[in-house]
Amino acid sequence: GEDVEQSLFLSVREGDSSVINCTYTDSSSTYLYWYKQEPGAGLQLLTYIFSNMDMKQDQRLTVLLNKKDKHLSLRIADTQTGDSAIYFCAEKNVGSYIPTFGRGTSLIVHP
Amino acid sequence: DAGVIQSPRHEVTEMGQEVTLRCKPISGHDYLFWYRQTMMRGLELLIYFNNNVPIDDSGMPEDRFSAKMPNASFSTLKIQPSEPRDSAVYFCASSGARAGELFFGEGSRLTVL
Numbered sequence: 676g677e678d679v680e681q682s683l684f685l686s687v688r689e690g691d692s693s694v695i696n697c698t699y700t701d702s703s704s705t706y707l708y709w710y711k712q713e714p715g716a717g718l719q720l721l722t723y724i725f726s727n728m729d730m731k732q733d734q735r736l737t738v739l740l741n742k743k744d745k746h747l748s749l750r751i752a753d754t755q756t757g758d759s760a761i762y763f764c765a766e767k768n769v770g771s772y773i774p775t776f777g778r779g780t781s782l783i784v785h786p
Numbered sequence: 787d788a789g790v791i792q793s794p795r796h797e798v799t800e801m802g803q804e805v806t807l808r809c810k811p812i813s814g815h816d817y818l819f820w821y822r823q824t825m826m827r828g829l830e831l832l833i834y835f836n837n838n839v840p841i842d843d844s845g846m847p848e849d850r851f852s853a854k855m856p857n858a859s860f861s862t863l864k865i866q867p868s869e870p871r872d873s874a875v876y877f878c879a880s881s882g883a884r885a886g887e888l889f890f891g892e893g894s895r896l897t898v899l
Binding site: 763767 | 790817828829831834836842877879881885886887888889890891892893
């Protein structure tokens with residue numbers, strides 16, 4: 676079945692760039708998503724990329740997709756303390772409405 | 787738009803009691819999902835509905851769990867009887883967008899003593 680893998684923790688200094696990585700196994704994935712979960716809140720969609728794209732940029736966020744290696748990354752430029760949260764990678768293939776989520780990466784931003 | 791609304795936000799109950807969690811999806815969304823989140827198991831899909839019809843409940847852990855969606859604007863997840871291992875955060879999410887992105891509620895944190 677589908678599997679989405681992420682590292683569990685990432686620690687960065689405020690002002691640096693953060694890169695959160697994700698790998699997936701389903702070669703028919705069409706949509707790949709990044710969600711953010713702040714403490715005590717639900718998951719919130721940050722951005723998504725369609726599989727025919729290599730890159731998507733939205734303000735401080737850059738998503739890179741390497742379809743050959745089935746690797747997705749989220750780069751956050753100029754990381755702030757407010758970016759501290761859990762970031763979930765998810766994928767969905769055509770014909771399905773059910774995304775597969777990774778376990779989430781806890782981003783810790785310290786001064 | 788108010789987003790997905792869940793209630794209660796927090797529930798503390800004793801083992802053996804019935805628990806009912808409620809969800810109001812975003813208007814116009816035709817998919818509704820119930821998830822459970824724990825530290826040990828991460829985010830688990832329990833059940834999802836399409837146009838108020840349950841499509842896949844294979845994630846429901848036991849017969850003690852049941853879910854209903856009597857109309858397009860309301861769903862419930864019921865646990866009867868509740869057990870301490872049911873303690874978790876339960877999320878409801880809805881979807882209707884072409885890209886399939888999910889919109890989550892704030893969650894219901896359940897503690898069973």
